[in-house]
Structures are given as structure tokens and as C-alpha cells.
Amino acid sequence: MDDFFVPMDTAAAITSLRQGQKPQWPTNAHTLEFARSLDNNTRFPRTLRKEFVVPTKAQLKRKTLTDDATTAAKASSSDDEGIYFCGNSLGLQPKAVGDYLNAYLKTWGSIAVGGHFTPMTHSPITPYQDLAGECARRMADIVGAAPSEIVAMNTLTINLHLMMAAFYKPTGKKHKIMCEWRPFPSDWYAIESQIEWHGLDPKKSMCLVKPDDGYLMTTENILKLIDEEADELALIMLPGIQYYSGQLLDIPTITAHARQRGIIIGWDLAHAAGNVELKLHDWEVDFACWCTYKYMNAGAGAIAGAFVHSKHGDNNHNVGLKGWYGHDKSSRFLMDNKFVPTPGAQGFQCSNPSIVDLTCLAGSLSVFQKTSMTDLRSRSLLLTAYAENLLTQIASRNIQNGDFPFQIISPSDPRFRGAQLSVLLQEDLMEDVSAALESNGVVCDKRKPGIIRVAPVPMYNTFEDVCRFMQIFEKALLPKGEE
Numbered sequence: 001m002d003d004f005f006v007p008m009d010t011a012a013a014i015t016s017l018r019q020g021q022k023p024q025w026p027t028n029a030h031t032l033e034f035a036r037s038l039d040n041n042t043r044f045p046r047t048l049r050k051e052f053v054v055p056t057k058a059q060l061k062r063k064t065l066t067d068d069a070t071t072a073a074k075a076s077s078s079d080d081e082g083i084y085f086c087g088n089s090l091g092l093q094p095k096a097v098g099d100y101l102n103a104y105l106k107t108w109g110s111i112a113v114g115g116h117f118t119p120m121t122h123s124p125i126t127p128y129q130d131l132a133g134e135c136a137r138r139m140a141d142i143v144g145a146a147p148s149e150i151v152a153m154n155t156l157t158i159n160l161h162l163m164m165a166a167f168y169k170p171t172g173k174k175h176k177i178m179c180e181w182r183p184f185p186s187d188w189y190a191i192e193s194q195i196e197w198h199g200l201d202p203k204k205s206m207c208l209v210k211p212d213d214g215y216l217m218t219t220e221n222i223l224k225l226i227d228e229e230a231d232e233l234a235l236i237m238l239p240g241i242q243y244y245s246g247q248l249l250d251i252p253t254i255t256a257h258a259r260q261r262g263i264i265i266g267w268d269l270a271h272a273a274g275n276v277e278l279k280l281h282d283w284e285v286d287f288a289c290w291c292t293y294k295y296m297n298a299g300a301g302a303i304a305g306a307f308v309h310s311k312h313g314d315n316n317h318n319v320g321l322k323g324w325y326g327h328d329k330s331s332r333f334l335m336d337n338k339f340v341p342t343p344g345a346q347g348f349q350c351s352n353p354s355i356v357d358l359t360c361l362a363g364s365l366s367v368f369q370k371t372s373m374t375d376l377r378s379r380s381l382l383l384t385a386y387a388e389n390l391l392t393q394i395a396s397r398n399i400q401n402g403d404f405p406f407q408i409i410s411p412s413d414p415r416f417r418g419a420q421l422s423v424l425l426q427e428d429l430m431e432d433v434s435a436a437l438e439s440n441g442v443v444c445d446k447r448k449p450g451i452i453r454v455a456p457v458p459m460y461n462t463f464e465d466v467c468r469f470m471q472i473f474e475k476a477l478l479p480k481g482e483e
């Protein structure tokens with residue numbers, strides 16, 4: 001039988017990937033037929049693409065919301081659809097979000113203030129007072145926590161500040177915060193200003209983990225630095241997945257090491273939540289924060305999530321800054337100005353949350369209830385390994401003047417990355433490649449000088465998306481006139 005028709009043993013491939021090994025790809029792996037055979041493989045976690053609004057190529061170019069024939073038309077084949085590999089920045093819109101928002105607007109329009117407490121039959125949303133709790137329950141499964149350890153509130157940077165206000169208590173010698181050498185700017189500013197807030201000097205109180213080989217940080221070196229600095233560390237705050245390289249840090253090992261040395265450890269999970277399997281409770285992470293607009297698909301600037309381990313949250317010793325929504329729900333409206341903290345992470349709330357925001361989040365989380373993080377991760381491991389395999393083939397076919405046109409800077413061990421591959425292009429290629437991707441309806445994120453971040457998201461991206469992307473990408477690498 002021709003190799004062409006032999007489907008891959010996806011179960012064996014996923015087992016290898018989970019053990020850190022690369023699967024064997026058939027010789028026709030680069031063909032659309034092979035990609036479609038994986039998309040149609042019923043023994044493998046399927047895409048939830050039909051739950052999402054996937055823009056067409058024509059819609060991606062629109063500058064007005066007034067429809068014309070092309071922008072109004074639905075995609076009649078996968079060729080008309082854009083290729084969206086930017087879920088690491090903003091996830092696609094789940095169709096459920098529209099239904100949930102309509103329900104909210106109808107509730108508000110019908111019973112106005114009654115929406116706070118009145119359950120409505122045939123509504124996907126709970127009364128407003130219960131909606132943050134409902135979102136916490138849905139996020140708990142995604143990050144491996146008890147619902148009482150989760151809160152949906154504010155936005156990511158604000159939550160990092162709130163957590164540091166509660167957990168960063170510098171004293172004399174123990175004044176340092178350990179973070180990575182190149183945190184996302186907002187994390188850097190938050191850490192820097194928290195240190196300044198305590199009257200300390202960030203130059204002396206920030207302890208930076210450096211990469212070992214250009215972009216990646218080894219667990220070994222992080223543990224060594226923790227040992228060296230243990231006497232002076234008041235807090236460790238690291239990214240679950242580093243936004244630039246896509247490296248997934250060994251959260252359980254690093255957390256256990258910090259705990260053995262009595263150092264509080266918090267994680268920024270912006271790029272990890274909804275992307276990789278997490279067990280925040282079992283790993284005994286002290287706190288974690290994430291946004292919900294990336295892999296959780298709740299929309300631009302959506303309400304964020306935070307985790308506080310039950311060992312801290314349940315006794316509420318750490319609630320630093322109080323507001324009426326941190327007060328226990330059972331007596332919140334007595335208005336007696338005697339603060340009774342809500343047990344668990346929800347005691348960290350201050351204001352009443354935006355119901356539009358919570359409605360979007362509840363809608364987007366309803367899609368997660370149709371699957372599991374184990375299935376999503378299995379799909380993701382294979383999807384990203386497929387992208388890596390095709391990129392590697394492209395790099396070796398297109399050597400120019402003895403150099404590869406690009407290198408993948410994300411870890412090659414699948415256990416230490418999520419969906420994203422960061423591709424570092426030779427600098428002179430960036431402009432032409434970006435233009436070619438854009439004109440062919442590909443959306444992925446570019447960071448100067450030459451990084452493109454390619455993130456096939458297991459919920460809505462397909463193997464066909466990956467294959468079509470690679471065809472466009474390889475053509476874009478060819479010198480002008482040879483395409």
C-alpha cells in the first residue's frame with residue numbers, strides 16, 4: 001500500500017512527544033492530503049473549530065463594518081479562510097460569546113437591577129452575583145485548582161500588583177525578587193515599582209535569571225541561582241511560558257525547590273493558562289496570575305484570572321487591600337463596615353466586577369467544557385511538532401550562502417514548550433516574509449528584529465492550517481522573481 005494513504009499512529013506519536021521524543025513523520029507529511037488525514041482522524045482529539053468565528057481572508061482585510069459581497073460571504077472552502085496563528089496574543093472569538101452577551105443584554109433590558117440575584121431559565125448566564133464564582137469554577141479545571149483557589153477579577157498587571165502587595169514583604173536582608181532577564185515589559189514595571197514602593201532600589205533588589213544559550217533558561221541554572229540567593233530572596237516571580245521564546249519552564253520542580261527554601265513563588269501564566277496542563281494546587285504554587293484573552297479566548301482586555309493556594313487564601317492572612325467585593329457574599333450587603341473576608345482567592349476582590357467581561361469569559365470557558373486540558377494538550381503536542389517538522393524541512397531546503405534562512409529558538413523538547421514556536425528569521429527576510437504572510441491571509445505575530453511567533457492553537461487550528469501556512473512561508477523565503 002502506498003505510504004500516501006497510511007494514516008499516522010497518532011496515539012504512539014503523542015506518547016513519544018509526552019516523553020520528549022520526536023515522532024516519525026511519513027515522507028508525504030508536507031502534503032495537504034496528509035494534513036487532512038490527521039484532521040479527519042477520529043481516534044485523535046478533534047478540533048473545536050466550528051465553535052469559533054474564523055475570519056475569511058476577505059474579512060481580514062476589511063476596513064469597515066459595512067458588508068460587501070466578499071466580506072459578507074461565508075468561506076466556501078478552507079482556501080477562503082484566513083490562517084490564524086496568533087492565539088498567543090488574542091484568541092479567536094468563540095460563537096458562544098455572542099449568545100452569552102445577547103442573554104446578558106436581554107436580562108439587563110428585561111429585569112434591570114433584578115439581574116443581580118434573579119436566576120433566569122433558558123439563560124446561559126447565572127445571576128450577576130454568582131458569575132465570578134461560575135467563571136472561577138470553570139477556570140479551576142483548566143489550571144488544576146480548587147474553585148475556591150481561583151478568582152476572576154481585574155486584569156493581569158493589576159493582579160500581579162495585588163499579589164505582590166500581599167506576598168512581597170521585604171525584610172532587612174531578604175529583599176530581592178527573582179525574575180527572568182527579559183520579562184514582558186508590564187511584569188518588569190510591576191516588579192520594579194513594587195520594589196520602589198518599599199523604598200528599595202530595583203538595581204539591588206531585582207535578581208535576574210539569565211538564559212544559558214541565547215534565549216533559553218535551564219532548570220538547573222534556575223535552581224542554582226535560587227540556592228545562591230536564598231538568604232536574600234523575598235519572592236520569586238517567573239513566567240510559566242516565556243512570551244518571546246515560547247519556553248515552558250519546569251514549574252513543579254522550580255516551585256518545589258523554592259518551597260524547600262521557604263521562598264514564596266508566584267507565576268505569570270499569561271502564555272500558559274489554557275495552553276498547557278497545569279496542576280497549581282498539587283504543585284503547591286503560592287500564587288499565579290493570567291490573562292484570558294490569549295488561549296482562553298475571552299476577548300481583548302478581558303477580565304483576568306488569579307490563583308492563590310488554599311494554604312494562604314483560606315485563612316485570608318494575605319488579603320492586603322480590601323474592598324466590598326472581598327467581603328463575604330453572605331453579609332456583603334449588610335453595609336456594617338465590618339470586613340468579613342470571603343474565604344479563598346475571592347477574598348482578593350475589591351470592586352464589583354464588570355458583568356460584560358464576566359459574560360464574555362463564561363461564554364469562552366463554555367467551550368473548554370466540551371473538552372479537557374489533557375485532550376487539548378495531546379492535540380497541541382502533535383500540531384506543534386508537525387509545524388516544527390515542516391519548518392525544519394523548509395530550513396534545510398532553503399540554505400542561502402551556507403546559512404539557514406531561520407532558526408527555531410523555542411525548545412526542541414516538546415515537554416518544554418506550549419503551542420508556540422518562535423522563528424528567528426535572518427533580519428533582511430523579515431519585511432518580505434511579513435508582507436507575503438499578510439497578503440495571503442496569514443495572521444501571526446512579529447517581534448523586531450526578526451522573530452515571528454507561530455502558534456497553532458489546538459482548539460481551532462487544524463493540520464491543514466499548518467500545511468497551508470508552510471506552503472506560503474516557503475514561497476515567501478524565495479528570492480524575488482523565483483516564487
Ligand SMILES: Cc1ncc(COP(=O)(O)O)c(C=O)c1O
Pocket residue numbers: 155156157158184186187239243268270271291301
Ligand atoms: C507575559 C505577559 N505579562 C503581562 C502582560 C500584560 O497584560 P495586561 O495588559 O492584561 O495587564 C502580557 C500581555 O500580553 C503578557 O504577555
